[in-house]
Amino acid sequence: MKPTQKKQQSLQAELLAPAGSLEAFFAAMEAGADAVYCGLQSFSARAKAKNFSFQDIAAMTRYVQQRDRKLFVTINTLVKEQELPALIDTLAAVEEAGVDAVILQDLGVWRVARNHFPDLELHASTQMTVHNAAGVKQLEKMGFSRGVLARELTLPEIQHIRSQTRLDLEHFIHGALCFCFSGQCYFSSYLGGKSGNRGRCTQPCRRRYSQRGKDGYYFSPNDLSAIELLPALQDAGVSSFKIEGRMKSAEYVSNVVQAYRMVMDATGKDRQSAVEDARKLLKQSFGRTPTKGFLAGRQPTDMATPALRGSTGRYLGEVTRATDNKLFFKSRDVLNLGDRIRIQPGSDKVGTAFTVKQLWAGRKPVKKLAAGAACVSHTFKGRFKPGDAVFKVSSQKAFAMSDAACRRRLQQVGAARQPLTLNVAVDNQQLIVCAEVGQVCLNASYDVDMFAAKQSPLSKEALEQVFRQCGDAPFELTTFTTGTLPDMIIPPKRLKEVRRDFYQHLQRDVENAGKKHQDQRRKRALASLLPLQSEHPAASQEVTVAIKDIREMRALDSHEIDRILVPLTTAVLHRPWKVGQRQRRGVVWDLPFVIFDQEWTTYQKAVSHLIQSGFTQFRLTNLSHFELFKKFPDVRLEASYRLFCLNSEAMQAWQELGAVSNELYIEDDADNMKQVVQRRGSHALYAMVYGSIPLITSRIRIPGLKGGQPLLSDRGDGYQVVSKAGLTVLRSDNDFSLCGALPQLYEMGCSGFVVDISHLGAFSPQGKKVLESFRQRRDLPHTSPFNFVAGME
Template structure:
């Protein structure tokens, strides 16, 4: 039995310097983004020319480069997406990491050369979700970070897909891909790569202030054998926003442990942990890997800043700050001063340093130091000082990086060659995929005294490609006469023929790219004329099946009822009570279903279908398998299955959905663009709700829903514990009431009002429903991104 392959060590590259830091410190692969469609839009990211050089460099060393297209795509961006996919296929990237099913659909149909990896932004967290990805043609799933080793191993036993998991770096408080917090506060969507990190801010609960939503940093350096045994094939390091120094330290530390022989592992682990101290992260946690209820993942008393805390400012004079440093401080170190107000910190490099009144190059721990900064009167006594980079930083200038890229040899193409000598001409036939190039060259021959022309002679000559980026694969030579061709002439023929073959391959690739791009662009749906206003339909999400008599209201077409695991356990009783309303009931599935709950829901779905219910709303890829083998269903999607463009809508249709829920974060302009495309799929739009800003598996000890959490800007939030999950909602409701006629003119017809937070028959519930019927705005609500736009 062959030993399992060592897991891939996958490093972030947010800059060219970080790319080379990863390469030089032992990464097997890197992941990076272009300047568009990247979930780390604030990283430097790369041009396609940069990416080509990186691929040449990495492939020359037997490494890989994966490209992140893991953001949601607006309708107007689809042509640009097609161009990007065509370029990536032509460049032969090793994989594309994606979130939006528009990327999946276009790549699958028109760019078959692209290998597809499902981003952690897709919130895949159970075996059913991974199996669904496998059916869709993905080759790898980046699992949700909320899984334990036991849960990962269970997924591995049920699926064949490659599994990738984060092992180090920053954590999100909520499930990736399902956070609307940043977008809610200012239109900067985390699902568009522009997260403003409101979770890292300080909040007040009753008399307690703390960082309730700011997790510590994942560090699984102790668990690498366990992760490999659980079936993880790629160990991923977070950090495309981090420095090259961070990448060098972290990649080097993990490489040390991965490569250590068993007898030396303990010492390698000790040295690696010392090395990780140079990465300037937050406090380490193993996250959920050791179990579903970690106590150290988010500690409200711990400030969520990165860097090594040095101390608090004791004195300020102009631009000079004084403080007692807890750690060594050196010229060239980079500091960040974090104000008490919890606003953004200010960073600068230490260019001068005083111990007492004497200048120094190095200050030991526990020394009182004075450091000049370029910022006059910006800092205050009591502000915190962090060291975020050291004088030992990995440094490589941008110019040096680009010289290295330029020096990388282009990736070679493998060709098969046939040769025959006919009369005074050498006939050569090269084949590359479906391309054939054939030429005949006049030659001078001499009778062979010894070493006549042979296949070995030809392989020796044509096995060297010179400047042409070609590799010789198979070589076939027909019966050759006992003659000699002068070596110099053979080499000249090789040079001329290989240059022509290389040009033909380049032209074929360019034509292939143009054809694939043309076909993909032709499939994008054209914008039609604005539609005539369509009749309004109103559906309501309720929180309790006992409110089903709301259907007695003639203005309510349908009810969405959450199919919680609690309800699923007694579904037979619920089904009997609602059997006369079967056609108007849509069962809404919880988007998080860990394995035991998934099995409970599987049984409940089967019982409901047997009782005559046929309408279900799906909110995760792991839901599709719940309906295998069942017939006569009406399946729709909620807004958690992202639909921001017409290609995504078409993708959901092809996966079996008959109705698609439009995206909650969307804005007026993109909704108009999308609704003008004739997808042939009915859509629904949520128009009033308490938005679940964060949904998390992390428990916040001592925080309950009876009191508000308040930000330093006075915004109020509620924290609820729902079926073992923590849900943060704003106390300000989202509402598009007052815009329904406009939305109807855009082409929206089916509107959803969510009343699960207040009850359909409460005073607030009645008020909301009355406003929906009259299309009347409600005071004190937010329009989310509808008017201000979503970045």
């Protein structure tokens, strides 16, 4: 095909839209989405969205499939041990509903689905931090049909991944961006137990911070908008274009889907004008300032603008005066009755949104105000102050369809029709009907009156015409046969009675068979869950200390330290190893959780060099790392807390992939940790008891922010920013410590403990204080137990 011909084609990738409500679902459908993804009322990474019941999902699935579209359900949160039975019920329900795929993060969900609900197609969420070809290859081996790539990738990096895999690749093209690699943010959880990996993020990254007296929204990225890059993304190998926004309104969904549909359907010379029209439409979506993100290159300069507030919506201005019932400000945009605005306080607390029901020009009520002086009535006495920001978040022209109207539309959706094979025979005044629907067979005989045919005797065509009318029964006659038919007539009324009765019984049998089949799968899944152990196996409870670098290897000389955790860098390639057997046994090499493809070969060489030098223990921090060791079956692979282990199914999944141990999840609380440990069997489970938590890890460079300088939140909390190896890491001034909880962790039966002082140094005064606090089983001042005591939501 000539290049000029290729340019004439419309884009064939799937357009995938979000739906956090029924109104948004129908907005996506009417605007031209090929597929929709949505969450349930549990296990959704957008817990604050309205989300959907199982009955909703079943009806929505029928709706989309009757229109040759698709529905994906997100079960993309981390699952606690006690939630596994509910997870099984959820997977059984969505499989029964016939959804097109499940999007997941937790390998516990993967294991249960793979083993007990094999009809479910599985997509790997962007929360799994898949950012290289090795990660995608691992997904292929695990049976995933699609991977949602990390948003930190450039177009050439995506293209390289495509060249290494046949897996469907999905990538975000529009919407809010996380500052952190998805799935690796602990900021919200650290501040109050509301975990982003459990769908409850409070978005502390959107707040204002101060460094050296200068305020800025340093961790609040602009919104992704790749409207001009769709052809390049498809050429790079992306087969699904994903729009973010399950928390957004139906109006947002409608505008954004229409804009991208317009560009995707345009061809040749019409595409550029379509892009211009789409941009105008996207301005009505009330998002943040647009950026192409990393799709424009490795060092985008417009991803984060510290001077811009992190709130969504079109910025109108600041409140100049507020009374008990009126709000005054200078608006940058036209205001209409029916517009929805949000008032965002300067303190960065949660804003207040309301629909404009009264506008004033002086003392005169009006329906519309031009840009300029604005006065709006409100009912929030005493809540607003001068300096608060005003944002328009939707317009009077919003996609309007009530929840009741949406439900009425769904109720009109008939059941999905199943292929029906039917044979009809006549024998001795009886009509014998035999049917097959899937694995269900039904045979029935009906007494019928037959009369000699003077003309038009009973025929296959006549019988097929009767039985093809399935009515409300969820069948579609695909194969129809008859035996030899007598030269007789059966009254049409009787044939219709037979058809109606037979289809009623067949429908009941099919429904019962489906319920029985699903119930059997559900029971087998429940029975497979690991029970609590009455006696815990003896735990070695060895002590591993994470150090700054290999120069601190002499920490192993301490009889109280069993192992050291050493950062694996490519510098090891230039070091000849002459260490004793004890030292080799005592070293665990810690892999960086981000290894882009351009670095992969170097790390392969580093791993090979270490193994040839006699080292056999490695700590993995990303799913892709298993690919590094596929040629080295005898090494010991340990899964870090970044490889989520909140339940016994996930623990077993990591075992099956080759990990000989896991670290309990850093965000977890004591109750859930105990439940997981009590099911560990012979699998080793370690607990980190000290460390500096990487609240955010990002590929984004922050303009105007100096590494090593203290950073303060508007609440007075202190943080440190470290920039290293192309990544930005935000850490709290207060370290994480469970040293005081060591007796409780010993009692649980943990296999060992990790003391991470890599940020301090093993021989620094503070590092020595930490080791002493570990020995004495007490916490140092100004440390935090994270969620261990207070719990994780």
